[in-house]
Amino acid sequence: MSTDHSPRPTVQALQDRPRARVLIIGGGINGVGTFRDLALQGVEVALVERGDFCQGASGASSHMIHGGIRYLENGEFRLVHESVVERNRLLNIAPHYVKPLQTTIPVFSTFSGLLNAPLRFITHRSGKPRERGALLIKVGLSLYDAFSRRGGTVPRHRFVGRKRSLAELPALRSDVKYTATYFDASVHDPERLTLDALRDGLEAGPHARAANYLSFVGTHDGGARLRDELTGEEFTFAADVVVNLTGAWVDATNGALGSPSRFMGGTKGSHIVLDHPGLLAATDGREIFFEHSDGRIVLIYPMGDRLLVGTTDIDAGEDLEPVCTDAEIQYFFDLIQHVFPAVTVSREDIVYRFSGVRPLPRHDDTAPGFVSRDYRIERSFLPGTDRPVLSIVGGKWTTFRALSEQVADEVLGLLGRVRSVDTRNLPIGGGRAYPQDGSAVEAWVAARTGPGVSADRARTLLDRYGTRADEVLAFLAEGDDAPLRSTAELSTRELAWMAAHEQVAHVADVLIRRTSLAFRGLVTAELAYEVAAQLAPYLGWDTGKARQEAEAALTLLAERHGLGTAAAGVLS
Numbered sequence: 001m002s003t004d005h006s007p008r009p010t011v012q013a014l015q016d017r018p019r020a021r022v023l024i025i026g027g028g029i030n031g032v033g034t035f036r037d038l039a040l041q042g043v044e045v046a047l048v049e050r051g052d053f054c055q056g057a058s059g060a061s062s063h064m065i066h067g068g069i070r071y072l073e074n075g076e077f078r079l080v081h082e083s084v085v086e087r088n089r090l091l092n093i094a095p096h097y098v099k100p101l102q103t104t105i106p107v108f109s110t111f112s113g114l115l116n117a118p119l120r121f122i123t124h125r126s127g128k129p130r131e132r133g134a135l136l137i138k139v140g141l142s143l144y145d146a147f148s149r150r151g152g153t154v155p156r157h158r159f160v161g162r163k164r165s166l167a168e169l170p171a172l173r174s175d176v177k178y179t180a181t182y183f184d185a186s187v188h189d190p191e192r193l194t195l196d197a198l199r200d201g202l203e204a205g206p207h208a209r210a211a212n213y214l215s216f217v218g219t220h221d222g223g224a225r226l227r228d229e230l231t232g233e234e235f236t237f238a239a240d241v242v243v244n245l246t247g248a249w250v251d252a253t254n255g256a257l258g259s260p261s262r263f264m265g266g267t268k269g270s271h272i273v274l275d276h277p278g279l280l281a282a283t284d285g286r287e288i289f290f291e292h293s294d295g296r297i298v299l300i301y302p303m304g305d306r307l308l309v310g311t312t313d314i315d316a317g318e319d320l321e322p323v324c325t326d327a328e329i330q331y332f333f334d335l336i337q338h339v340f341p342a343v344t345v346s347r348e349d350i351v352y353r354f355s356g357v358r359p360l361p362r363h364d365d366t367a368p369g370f371v372s373r374d375y376r377i378e379r380s381f382l383p384g385t386d387r388p389v390l391s392i393v394g395g396k397w398t399t400f401r402a403l404s405e406q407v408a409d410e411v412l413g414l415l416g417r418v419r420s421v422d423t424r425n426l427p428i429g430g431g432r433a434y435p436q437d438g439s440a441v442e443a444w445v446a447a448r449t450g451p452g453v454s455a456d457r458a459r460t461l462l463d464r465y466g467t468r469a470d471e472v473l474a475f476l477a478e479g480d481d482a483p484l485r486s487t488a489e490l491s492t493r494e495l496a497w498m499a500a501h502e503q504v505a506h507v508a509d510v511l512i513r514r515t516s517l518a519f520r521g522l523v524t525a526e527l528a529y530e531v532a533a534q535l536a537p538y539l540g541w542d543t544g545k546a547r548q549e550a551e552a553a554l555t556l557l558a559e560r561h562g563l564g565t566a567a568a569g570v571l572s
Helices: 009-016 029-040 069-074 077-093 116-123 134-148 162-168 190-202 247-257 277-283 326-339 397-414 438-448 455-477 492-501 507-514 525-539 543-559 564-571
Strands: 019-025 045-048 098-107 158-161 178-187 208-211 214-220 223-228 234-244 267-274 287-291 297-303 306-310 350-358 375-381 388-394
Touching: 009 208, 009 214, 009 234, 019 029, 019 223, 029 045, 029 190, 029 208, 029 397, 045 190, 045 214, 045 234, 069 077, 069 134, 077 098, 077 134, 077 178, 077 397, 098 134, 134 178, 158 162, 162 178, 190 208, 190 455, 190 507, 214 247, 234 247, 234 397, 247 350, 247 388, 267 326, 277 297, 277 306, 287 326, 297 326, 306 326, 326 350, 375 397, 388 397, 438 455, 455 492, 492 507, 492 525, 507 525, 507 543, 525 543
Parallel strands: 019 045, 019 234, 045 208, 098 287, 234 388
Antiparallel strands: 098 178, 158 178, 214 223, 223 234, 267 306, 267 350, 287 297, 297 306, 375 388
């Protein structure tokens, strides 16, 4: 095992200059979005993340960018309006990752829920589950359309009857009365969008620094005590403003800051990913969004040749690093049968599973499904100082840019500064000059196809990096590059690029968050060991350390994410 404990460049940059005007703790999408915003304003800002970027709840989401039609029933009109505006905005500024998503709601009654819905609206209690009928869904979608029009190009919803519904989706339950179809959006690679936003911040200048696997562990002499999780080394870092963006861990982080709080009451959400051609065909390429018999809103939607099924909504309690359980898997199988009774799904069809804790506010007697997805800023001070601590409670993927803007404006006010860059219409990273339709994508690919770069390879890089793929292609051309033996989706030089530019520290970082290989169930033991061997010279690993890293990734995927191929690899 390697004994090299020299600091990583990103950590060294923080040690060499151990202070900033702002320290952000937390590298999920909201932390990274706020980092990007402040960096673009020219603020000296540092971000630390105890694991990998987008490793927690941000990477365990339903992969949706949506207005949250069901939040209308909670009376959260401000949140729905903001969400649909931000959805429309992200379709424009992050088109490389955020795509339109056709969504269909199967409806099995006409009037159900008309009396129950107002009671739930007033009390925010679930009561006895009652299926939402066509009239209630029609009213909700009409409101949703009204909110969606501002700055948007998505079509209005449409309702069709039983005959048309079964013609379009013949595998649906035969007693379907209507289907309602509308458009939201999806983000197939939330981890890559987070990395892209991070890169925007880092490229703003040397005033912006960020490091993963760097934990906040407490305070010392009025500063933040940070620990490098790869070497165990600790140092103190000072800041004028601390922003706690650790999601479900906000209270734990405040406790370590010396300002205990009881803001959070997160709920667990689990998902499974299926390789099931029959179910894929049954969805006709649409997200199927519906209410299960227990009143929980659930979804089935295709992502390439895979399907994402979710999600549960269970009070998490103290378990902030959950796994998808056997009971939840059975729940997902039941809900598939609820709408597609002729489709049989088994555990052998699962290629990936994941679970996270939504950063929701403490909600006591409110049912999980009625807990607000809105966000707020709580203010305190570092004990014994006049330095502010901002704790962000709540938030969801769709509104990360708006949340980041609000938090950044609060910080700018504390620093006596004003906003100089508007992020509302500013493209994110590889979304700049992204080809706008299929023919433009093919033209982009054709222009980069040539010796050493096939059309498939160029398309893979465009999907992974957006138009920043040009930087990667230039890097690949500077040396001897070859595809890995175990997958055509990665090459030797691309792994060198990731090690140099994307703060890769473990094999799992590549398999889970720099690519979608794990998500699609494409990880094998051979792949893990080959990735480790290729990363070794760039990360200072000897042969033993590289093998250990590969085995750690395989064990993680087998135990936490349920990948059978990975589990077999550990034992081979």
